[in-house]
Amino acid sequence: MVAPEESPTPSRSTPVAKRSRSPRYARPIELDVGVAVAPTDIPGLCERARGLLEGNDADRLICDVGGVADPDAVTIDALARLQLTARRLGREIGLRHASRELCELLDFAGLSEVIRLSAGSRIDAGRQAEQREEGRGVEEEGDPADPIA
Numbered sequence: 001m002v003a004p005e006e007s008p009t010p011s012r013s014t015p016v017a018k019r020s021r022s023p024r025y026a027r028p029i030e031l032d033v034g035v036a037v038a039p040t041d042i043p044g045l046c047e048r049a050r051g052l053l054e055g056n057d058a059d060r061l062i063c064d065v066g067g068v069a070d071p072d073a074v075t076i077d078a079l080a081r082l083q084l085t086a087r088r089l090g091r092e093i094g095l096r097h098a099s100r101e102l103c104e105l106l107d108f109a110g111l112s113e114v115i116r117l118s119a120g121s122r123i124d125a126g127r128q129a130e131q132r133e134e135g136r137g138v139e140e141e142g143d144p145a146d147p148i149a
Contacts (some may be wrong), residue, residue, distance in 0.1 A: 028060040028094070028118075029053065035067045037078045045078055046085045053089045061086050062118050066097025075102065076109050083115050094118035 029052045033045070049061055063082060068075055079095070086093045095102075096118045106112045 027058060028062045029056050029058045030062045030064060030096075031082075032064045033068060033075075033078070035069050037068070037075050039074055039077075042074075042078045042081055046081055049082050049085050049093075050089070053086060053091050059091055060118075061091060061093045062096050063093050064096045065099075065102060068099070068102060071099065071102040071105050073105075076105050076111065079106075079115050080109075080111060083111075092116075 031045075031049055031052060034041075037045070053061055061082070063079065065071075065075075065079075079093070083093050094116050098106075098117055103112070103117070106115055
């Protein structure tokens, strides 16, 4: 009895070669976000980011947000969508020249751990609200009308 020949096509468990990138040696790509972001600007920003990332081996897209005058929810939406675009391509974004207001909005939206600050930002990237020290000298006073105090 002769054993059947094995199929030349690989099984689904066979690893597939991935596109070779050397992220340690690739310089990050930079994208200037601009002064203000309108909701209609977001698809164009994402397309620009996609085009930059697809045509380059860089592992990170650095978004220069130093020109953003008044960050708002639309700015946060744009940055979240840029991060999503980059993640779909196996990359990530970082922010450069982020203002304190923008960092606070990212914290408030719960995105400060997802969208990271890059070197050159004005705010310390390791800052977290839970690690802040409490103000000293603040004591609770008892209320004379409260029998427990």
